[in-house]
Amino acid sequence: MTECSANKSANGDACHHKTNGRKPGRNGYVKNRFHLQRQQLQNSFYPKEKASCNGGLYSRPFLESFEETPMLVAVLTYMGYGILTIFGYLRDFLREWKIEKCHIAREREEQKEFVPLYQDFENFYTRNLYMRIRDSWNRPICSVPGAKMDLVERVSHDYNWTFNYTGNVVKDVINLGSYNYLGFAENSGPCANAAADMTMKYGVGVGSTRQETGNLDKHEELEQLVARFLGVESSMVFGMGFATNSMNIPALAGKGCLILSDELNHTSLVLGARLSGSTIRVFKHNNMQSLEKLLRDAIVHGQPRTHRPWKKILIVVEGIYSMEGSIVRLPEVIALKKRYKAYLYLDEAHSIGALGPHGRGVLDYFGLDPQDVDILMGTFTKSFGGAGGYIGGKKDLIDYLRAQSHSAAYATSMSPPVAQQIIASMKCIMGEDGTTIGRERIHQLAENTVYFRTRLREMGFIIYGNNDSPVVPMMLYMPAKIGAFGREMLKRNIGVVVVGFPATPIIESRARFCVSAGHTRDMLDTALSAISEVGDLLQVKYSQHRASPSLDRAFNEPAYEETEA
C-alpha cells in the first residue's frame, strides 16, 4: 500500500525516468510537459507538489497532489490492523467454540461439510472490523439530502450488531457526503415542482422496457436535450447509472478486443469490462507513460499466442476519480488515442455538471471537442439530483446500443418524474429556463471547492486530488480513526463519509467530502472549524509540508472566468 502511494507520487514526475529510449522529436508533448512542469514547480503555490501543465495541451494549470504517507503513520497503521486482526481471530475462535453467539450469516448445520458459502477473508474483515465501526455508515436520513439534512437517531446496545431507533431526529446536520454538486437535490423550487407535476400526469412507475411499452415522450425529449447539452449527435438514457457502465461495455467489446483500464476505475467499469469477455490490461492511475506503453505493446505484439492484431482497443477512463479526487489527463489521453487509433470510453459520473465553466464535465473543463471522445458516459445521480445514466456519441453508436445493450432491452425505463427532474435541472444549467441560477451554481461550486480545499490544506491535512475537483479525500490512515472521525463529526452535527479497506488500499483510509454549490460560506466555515477541532483531537493533521496562507489565488477569485454574460 505504501507502494501504491509511491506509484502515485511518481505519477507527476514519472517522465523523468520513463522517457528513456524515446526520441524526443517523436514525442513532442512528453518533452513539452517536462519543461513546463519544471517551470510550474518553481512558482508553485504548494511547495513540493507535482504540478504539470502541458502548454500545448492544457489550457489551465493542472495541479494535482498525492502527498506520500509519512513512514511512522504507515508503520502505526499496519500495527493497528495487526492488533485488530489478532482480536478478530480471537473472536472467531470464540464463535467457533460456541462461547459467543455468532450474529452474522453462517452455514446451516446440515451443510457444515459443504464448501463455505459465506465465510472468506473479506468476510473476516466485515465481521471483525467493519461491524465495530458500522455506526458511521448507512445512517437513515429523514429529509432531503441537500446542504443540510435530518438524521434518524439510533443507538446500539450490542456493539453495532443491531440498532434501535430512539424516535428522535438529529436536525440540521451539515451534509458533506452527498454527491449533490450543484445542489439540485431539493424538495422545492422549479425542478422539484416540475417533477411533482409530472408525477400527477404520468405517475411514477413505467412497468416496461424502452424497447417495449416503456418509451415515453419524456425519454425522447431528455435524450435530445442530453445530446444538445453534451454537444454530440445523439444520446441514450438509462434508468440506472451503474448498469449504464456494466451493461454497455459488453455491448461494445467482446472476445478478441482489448480494454485498457485505469487501475482506479469504478467497479461498474471493472464489472462491465469483465463481463465483456475481452482481455483487460490495467495502467497506472492517470499515468500516460504507462498507458502509452500498453498501447504500443498491444499494437506491436497483438493478441497473445496467435499474434493477430486486436479487433479493437478501448481505453476506459473516468472524469473525476471518486476516491482520489483526481481529474483524468484527458488532453493527453486523447492525443494517445488518436496516435494509436484506439477508442475512448469516458465515464463522467462525477464530473458532469461539476466541472467546466458550463458544467459540461471534463471536456468542457479542458476546452476539448466532444467529437474526440467516442463514448461519453455519465450519470444523472450526482449533479442533476435525479437517477440513471446516459451514453452520448455518434448516432451510429447510439443506434447500435439501442439494439444491443442489455440495459435497453431488459431494464425498466426511467421513471417520468426523474426524467422531468433531469430535464429541468439540465435546462437550468444550460440557462434555457431564462435564469442564471445554473450558471451561478456552477460558479459557486468552483468557488466553494477552491475555498474548502485551500483551507483544509492550510490546516495541515493531507488532501488528495486535483485542486478543482469537488471530491475532497482527506487521509485518516489508522483504522480506529475512521470510526472516531465519523462519530466525532456527527457529534458536531456534520455528516461525513468515511471510507476504508475494500474501497481504498488497506492503509489509505480516508474521509471523503463532497462540496456542493448548496453550501454557503457559513456552512463551510462551521464544517471547517469542526474538522479542524476533530483533526486536532484525533491527530490527523499529517501533512509534512504545510502551505502557508497564500494570496496567490484569493478565495473570492472565481476559478472560471465569466466568458459571457
Add this chain to the structure above:
Amino acid sequence: MYSNLVSVTESSGMDVKNLKEYLCWLYYQYLLITGIYVLEPWEQSIFNTVFFTMVAMVIYTSYVFVPIHVRLALEFFSGLCGGQEESTVALMN
C-alpha cells in the same frame, strides 16, 4: 489570606484537572493509535493488561539487569584498554 488560600487550592485544582485532562487525552491517543478504540471494553482490558504487563516487565528487567551489564561492559572495555596500554609499555621497553 483566605482568598489567597482559595486561589492556591483553585490553581492546584486546575493543575490536577489539567493533568487529568492531559492523561485522558494521552489515553485517547493510545486507543486510536493501537486501534483498540473500536474494541469492546473486555477486549480493551485484555489488550491493556497484556501490553502494560509487557511494558512493566521490560522496565523491571532493564532496572535489574542493565546496571550489571553496564558495569561488566565497562570492566571489559577498561580491561581491554588497560591491557593495550600495558602491552605498548612493554613494547616500548
